[in-house]
Amino acid sequence: MKEGFRQAMAWLHTWIGLIFGWLLFAIFLTGTMSYFKAEINRWTHPEIPVRSVPAAASMERAQGYLQQNAAGAPRWFISLPDDREPALEVMWQAPGQEGRRGFMRKSLDPQTGEEIQTRSSMGGEFFYRFHFQLQMPHPWGRWLATAAAMLMFIALITGIITHKKIFKEFFTFRPRKGQRSWLDGHNAIGVLALPFHLMITYSSLVIFMSMVMPASIIASYGDNIQAFYADVFPSTNGAKATGTPAPLTPLMPVLSAAQGQWPDGTVGRIVVNNPGDANATVAVFRSAADSVIHDNGVALIFNGVSGALQTSPTPRSGPMLVSGAMYGLHIGEFAGPLLRWLYFVFGIAGTAMIGTGLVMWLAKRQVKHAKTGVLPLELRLVHVLNVAGMAGLMVAVAAFFWANRLLPVGLAERSDWEINAFFSVWGLTVLHALLRNGRQGWREQLALGAVLFAGLPVLDVVTGGDYLLASLQQGDWVLIGFDLTALVTGVFMAWGATKFRPVAPVVAATADAQSAARKSRQPDIDNGQLEGEVN
């Protein structure tokens, strides 16, 4: 009975892992990249200068800009520059427009208050959004990503149940043993980073829980769902505009008053509700870097006309702290450089765990077809998706960055073209994986990815060398850090490509025979020919 249970769990683990593995791989990879979202943004917008300007001064610039350009807007959002984001970001809701489309967003130079003329690019924001929206219309992407998270959670738990000698076998690694090595690697990565995997997976469910599990909200609040959000996010309740105009209070003193309330913290975001109205309020939020607990519901609210403090946040209750902590742990905004790199490494470990699992699934089943060298259609399909879903995705990521540097700055809808480049290249890798035989598909895509990634620093020097030099002179390591990371990624992919040498000696004969046979007839994809896949 006990053995039966473990086998059933192994079955569940295998099939969830197979069916959702590629999606989870993409989610994990882009999520891992998102820990450096700000740094990727820096690289994709090299025109944004790094300047340390006192917060108060940039606040004044933001207010001046918004009063000129967004006078009638119902709400303003101001993000002050910090160590990671050098630009002063302002956003406003265009008057009379609802929904996402109505938001305008500009990056300002904190010193001059002018708009920064930078290339239009989604940059790190693209990978971040893809991570949980999957480039699908709202809300389907979020639903699918959260469903994938639930399946990941089940796969993790069933994986633990399956892996019985979890600690005893932990130090077992049998390299160069083919399938065994994949299994050992899969297990070692899984166990080593297990707390991270569990945290990241469960917290992703928590982030969207009110969307995917709203039953208890409906049961308690009935039709009045807004009342729930008002309870959970007390600071975002916007008072209605009265229609009586009144000048907005200068925001600089408000900022210093808020700073005075948080001696050891920093101000993150400022939201001005109904600017220019008698009923204006200014909500000042703490920087997400200040605390593990990510809480969008707590802010200092100031009167928008007099500038006096209206309400301070009340201390949060236990459940709110727990969900806030899970949110904060997931996005890792609190992490300093070292911890951020650790997040990145663990993220890669998660991605690799999924990848090794997918490779192992196929390797196990390929063995039976080693003699004929012909794979059944379903295994062939898995193989194609493995190549394009992993190596191909990496190639597509590199293509996005190449597009960022090569597309003309003045191109209309430029940021969309970067995204088009990403998806077109990804699509082409599927085609390539279909047309090329087994190991060659891997080898060529890994090699292409290696060239593209290792070439990024060169491309950067050629197209943006001035920015790179200027940042280095300021002792700023972000741009060069990106280039070095790309280089290491390229080297890693090149190493991967050498692992798929075209001919394994033992199979050479059969492979030759097959290719000779293939020349005589039309290469038929459905036939599922796959040579040299014996390892």
Place this chain on the structure above:
Amino acid sequence: MDTPPLKKPARKAKGAQVSLAYRLAVTSRTLAALFGGYLLAALTSVCLTQWLPMSRADAVVTGMLLSFLAYLGAVIWCFACRTAWRAWFGILLPAAVLAALFGLGRWLS
């Protein structure tokens, strides 16, 4: 027997051996896990929210936080139990109990 792992060798031996009954049983388990599991998770969150001695918003958040554990348990049950019928039974019985509990709470308040 319709325990999934026991079936796999049969599939290898003869393709035809993967009977329609087995496929239907796996589909049935999957549906029970997916929708029955969600139902159970939702009912768990609703009952927790109702019975936890906390403020309304706190109870709702706690219910939602813990609901995914119920989902996990339900899915594991659906694939660990001996037959597909048991899978449904093991989901719907606790769901009915939770629904009754919720109804009782409504009636008392």
